[in-house]
Amino acid sequence: MNIVIVGCGRVGAFLAGQLDKAGHAVTIVDLDRGSFVHLPADFGGTTLLGNGTDLDVLRTAGIDKADAIFALTQGDNRNLMAAQIARQIFGVKRVIAKVNDPIRAALYRAHEISTVSRTTILGTLLEAMLMGDAEVGKVLIEKSKAAEAAMAGELG
């Protein structure tokens, strides 16, 4: 798949690395050149310096041929703007935005943007761990541990 990721913080860089390893064509966009250090050393995708809410930057990133876009900057509003441009203007099928404000996350879900809120996902998981409810995060935690072990292994 052709995948565009807006925002190369820890989450964006991690996801870019995973999808690149899985054989997808990944383009990752960030305003700050320094942010690309978060990417794994063997990242084979494309990095693009620019504002991910800018129409022309998104075009350069190949948004018109993208199968999916992830908006993962630190700003909820920027993520929602990038995601809506991808969905409404370029017709990208899978659009996922990180929106930490739960209220905005719920509202935009009703407007064709899949939203993920770190606030509620992490909060719910932590509560389940405290209560000893292993079912809630079982698969998620196993997969995360495997990814962490692989990353640590690469560093020797």
Added chain:
Amino acid sequence: MYFVIAGGGEVGFHLAKALLESSHEVMLLESDRRRAQVIEEKLGSVVLNAPADEGRYQLEAGCQRADAVIAVTGEDPANLIICQLAKWKCNVPRVIARVNDPKNEIVFKALGIDETISSTRVIMNVIEQELPSGGFLPLMPLTGSHLELIEAEIAAGTPSAGKSIGSLGLPDGAAIGGIVRKGAVVHADDTTKLQVGDRIVVLSPTKVEADVRKALFG
């Protein structure tokens, strides 16, 4: 009428002031505490110190009964989301967004925000109006600042044609804000040379207008 203004920068402040002077009811949302205080000291209790991009503060500001919400922060993504929230959550009949990047006028329209204002576009429109060749035209005073906006065209034979901005000898406090060259906005700094056909916008203290004219036209 009741207006909710999002963003208490220069634009938001002067807009609130003007609307209050025309006897409208206004609530201004500003997330920076100190800025909110400064505005409250000047305009009275018409300020809510809270971010306008969160639904609960829009409700607290009374957006449900607002005739219009006007988003004028310096961030285009924030202005978009503020207007969408106002429309979808509070059913505000009219939402107006400031766009800082003129390209975003089209984007906002596609995303359901029909009314946008781009300051870049406004200045471009003013400049594109006919101005006599080699003309010098004070456009407008900027409220409460003792500054004004001047437009000038550099014609063949204008003494400043070919000179760099740094060498013009503009009076203290005056600055060339932008150059329109062949229909495009050109960034202006001290090393930029003025060319025949350039239309320039100068921000100048009102009292030195004559010195600006002298620096450009001799």
